[in-house]
Amino acid sequence: MKILFLCNKSPWPPKEGGPMAMNMLVEGLIEAGHSVKILAVNSYKYNIPARDIPQPYIEKTGIELIDVDLRVKIRDGLINLFTGRSYHVQRFISRDFSKRLEAVLRADEYDIVQMETLYMSPYLEMVREHSHALIFLRAHNIEHRIWQRITEETTNPFRRWYIRHLAKTLKTYELGIIHSYDGIVAISPTDADYFRGIMLEKNQKLSFAHSPAIIDIPFGIDPKSYEITNEDMEFPSLFTLGAMNWIPNQDGIRWFLTNVWPDIHKQFPSLKYYLAGREMPEWMQSLDLDNIEVLGEVEDAKTFISSKAIMIVPLFSGSGIRIKIIEGLSMGKVIISTSMGAEGIKCKNGKNILIADQPCEFFEMISIAVGDRALCEKIGKEARELIETKYNSRSLIQKLVGFYQQVNW
Numbered sequence: 001m002k003i004l005f006l007c008n009k010s011p012w013p014p015k016e017g018g019p020m021a022m023n024m025l026v027e028g029l030i031e032a033g034h035s036v037k038i039l040a041v042n043s044y045k046y047n048i049p050a051r052d053i054p055q056p057y058i059e060k061t062g063i064e065l066i067d068v069d070l071r072v073k074i075r076d077g078l079i080n081l082f083t084g085r086s087y088h089v090q091r092f093i094s095r096d097f098s099k100r101l102e103a104v105l106r107a108d109e110y111d112i113v114q115m116e117t118l119y120m121s122p123y124l125e126m127v128r129e130h131s132h133a134l135i136f137l138r139a140h141n142i143e144h145r146i147w148q149r150i151t152e153e154t155t156n157p158f159r160r161w162y163i164r165h166l167a168k169t170l171k172t173y174e175l176g177i178i179h180s181y182d183g184i185v186a187i188s189p190t191d192a193d194y195f196r197g198i199m200l201e202k203n204q205k206l207s208f209a210h211s212p213a214i215i216d217i218p219f220g221i222d223p224k225s226y227e228i229t230n231e232d233m234e235f236p237s238l239f240t241l242g243a244m245n246w247i248p249n250q251d252g253i254r255w256f257l258t259n260v261w262p263d264i265h266k267q268f269p270s271l272k273y274y275l276a277g278r279e280m281p282e283w284m285q286s287l288d289l290d291n292i293e294v295l296g297e298v299e300d301a302k303t304f305i306s307s308k309a310i311m312i313v314p315l316f317s318g319s320g321i322r323i324k325i326i327e328g329l330s331m332g333k334v335i336i337s338t339s340m341g342a343e344g345i346k347c348k349n350g351k352n353i354l355i356a357d358q359p360c361e362f363f364e365m366i367s368i369a370v371g372d373r374a375l376c377e378k379i380g381k382e383a384r385e386l387i388e389t390k391y392n393s394r395s396l397i398q399k400l401v402g403f404y405q406q407v408n409w
Contacts, residue, residue, distance in 0.1 A: 149317030188344025332380030
């Protein structure tokens, strides 16, 4: 099959959740013998110089990066208040991207066009006009639910009102456009069930003749590329790794530092907590708390994860699946996460992960993990087995290709 990926950011380098999820599919499909072409947005937020992409990757993917200005502009945001359209989505509409997409579609015929995230949906009509390809949405999240949850966590009245507006218009767009796809590839069973429920409700109300096929394909890895090496691991130690320009990550860390860390530090005065990830906000960089180590972007995520003991994932908003949790599980780490952070991952509390939603629960779980290395190793072993059986990338690619073929029939 010939597959065109339309991406909201470059899959290369795969250094944060979205690009990692996209690149997993790209590399997996190529390895399975399929032809892949990538057309991706290049923005200030995730800007990749084309010269930095390895030549072998360019040759096998034909990747092209199109500069799109995604900066939030006060004037445009205010005007948008009166249009009823989603400002999140509108920012991705680009004349340059449209022109290049049309040229790509005219130059070649594709079997599949896959939109990576909802934000590429404005180009759906152009694909229909210039191609006979089946069009799939790779839903990394249920986007409007992220912003609904952020609204619930926001205390500033004006900011809360505006984010609620953004969430409402995004929901209207998201639920209105998903019916136009031939298939939806959700990233978790939870998200897939949500989409199925929406489709059922729409069909009952509007009697649509067509509904997109829906499947869940999580992020997967090749277990062989993630070795468990605890020889140089600092035990005990806590760490969080993620893209720090993502609001749910920032909010979760702020909550943890305010509600959990003071008691943890008092109980375990020598215990260190490491914060790592790209795009560290200024407030995080300027933290001056005992035993909090703010590292910023690390050169090698696997090496960093391997060097630390207990992963902390204090997420209270978001959707989809936490790719860093998958990575941590694959490397046999004990992960202490909220229920929402672990949402969509087939893990079990006390067996291959530890779940905590309240400050007292985080304190209890951290205390248990810090004081029992044998238990940590046992949970880590179970975590690795979960990855090998449920999140093996080769098996997931086979499942995806079968889904493409099923829809094509």
